[in-house]
Amino acid sequence: MVRRILSNAVILMGKELEITRGYLVIEDGVIKEISEGTPHGRAVNLNGGFVMPPFVNAHTHVVDSVAKELYLGSSQPQVVGPHGLKFHALESSPPSQLAQATKAALQDMLITGTLAHCDFREEGIEGLNFLRRISQPPLTSIILGRFSKAEEISELLLKSDGLGLPSLAAFSEETLEEVAAAALSAGKFFATHVAENADEMLAFKKRRHRSEVDQAIKLKCSFVVHATHCTKEELLRLKSNKIPVVFCPRSNSLLGVGVPPLALALETGAEFYFGTDNVLTCQPNMFEEISFAWKCLRLQDTSAGSEEAKSLLSAATLKPLELFKLPWGPVEEGQRATFLVLARKNNLLHLTDVYAGLVNRARADNIREVYYNGKIIISR
Ligand SMILES: [Zn+2]
Known part of the structure; x- marks a missing residue:
């Protein structure tokens, strides 16, 4: 029997x-x-250090780590929109360079306390196979593929964890209904970016006589990403249809599209998680994501306090576990010993509130150990 006791925690x-x-x-x-x-x-x-659940990064595009800071001087549609700079970078980079950049991004997730991520992988079956090949257990990579032609869909569904659409505007209503039904009946995820760019969101509503969020609800999406310009009523509708939202505050800010409605999400009780989005915009570091989210939330609502900080922490760790069927649970008796141990040093001394203190100030360099099934996989 292997036994280990962590005290003064x-x-x-x-x-x-x-x-x-x-x-x-x-x-x-x-x-x-x-x-x-x-x-x-x-x-x-x-020595008073913290034991907390590991992070789940609910939205990434890890392969575009090959073109960091590509967004400089360009707007969001120019960078990540159809035929944007990002796609040129993916096509023109040699596979060895893509692999090197992606492995570094995956490694960065692990050492910053993330044990699972959900990636919207571009470039069809080839793109999916590429990320599968270089994924790095024990980091779980949930990979949602993207299709460019109808013939790809069945193979993509067979090999992937589902479909992750760049936008609803890119497809006809008939195609959306067909692919959503195909993904969901195969027991796979069907997800999409929505309401990220305000202009595109308005154009969509004008053309389709329905908002992107309502279209996503009609398609029974497994979850939606961004919802940066979502209204309170839309958040309530997402909630009543049990569709979680993945917010990406740092990416939204760096691409200049706005700030996600965090205060409204808390007020409505909508289910939400966090994702770090394109690695070309920011590192897949969840400490930084929740710390920035906290600042955004306080900007929207200065009454946000300990409870709200705890909600952000939960959204980044425990809340996505069920949707993504991850093999660990909260830190409690009977669960697998999968958790982070943070050292209480410099930045985490003299906290008057544990939740707000951790969300606002904890950093990856506070990680003392990452436990996975009782084994220490990262140690400093
Ligand atoms: Zn995205």
Whole structure:
């Protein structure tokens, strides 16, 4: 039996991330016990460090890491829109360079505490196979493919985790209905970017007499990405149709499209997660994403406090676990010992609020260890 005790810890325990000051016992890869106070027997003293669930990055495009800062001097449609600079970079970069850049992005996720990401992979079946080949377990890569012609769809659905559309405007209503039905009946994800760019969103509504969000609801999307310009009513409709939203605040800001409606999402109780979007705009670092999201939220609502910070932390860690069927759970007895251990040093000393402090200030360099099924996979 392999047994390890972590003592003097601040544990964000269970589904509610309840703060428990005490110790945690790991036995054969499973969390055997969490208790307040001091344990019997030999323990690793965390000196007030934090134990929290690992991050899930719910939206990435990792292969465009080959063209970092490509957005400079260009608008969002010019960078990532149809035939945008990004696609030119993907087509013109040699495979070895794409592989090198992507592996570095995946590695960066792992060392910054992310154990799963959901990628919208461009370039059809070839693009999907490319990312599958270089994915780096234990980081789980959930890959949603993109098709350019109808003949690709069945093979894409067979090999991928689903379809991730660049936009609803790129396809006719008939095509959307067909591919959505094909993906969902195959038990795969069907997801799309929506309401990222305000002008495009208005143009869509004018042409189709329905908003992008309402079209996504009609198609029974598994989740939608961005919703930057979503209204309160649309968030309520997404909620009642059980469709989660993935917000990407840093990418939205760097591409100049706006700030996601975080305060409204909290007010309506809509289910939301976070994603870091294109690596060409920002690193897939979830500490930075939630820290920036916190600033955006406070800009929208200065009454946001401890509870709201906890909600952001949960959206970045626990909330997406069920949708993506990930093999770990909250930090609680009986669960696999898969969690982050953060050292309480410099930036995390003298916090008057644990949740807001972690969301606002914790950084990847606070990671002391990443545990995966009881094994330490990252250690500093
Ligand atoms: Zn995206």
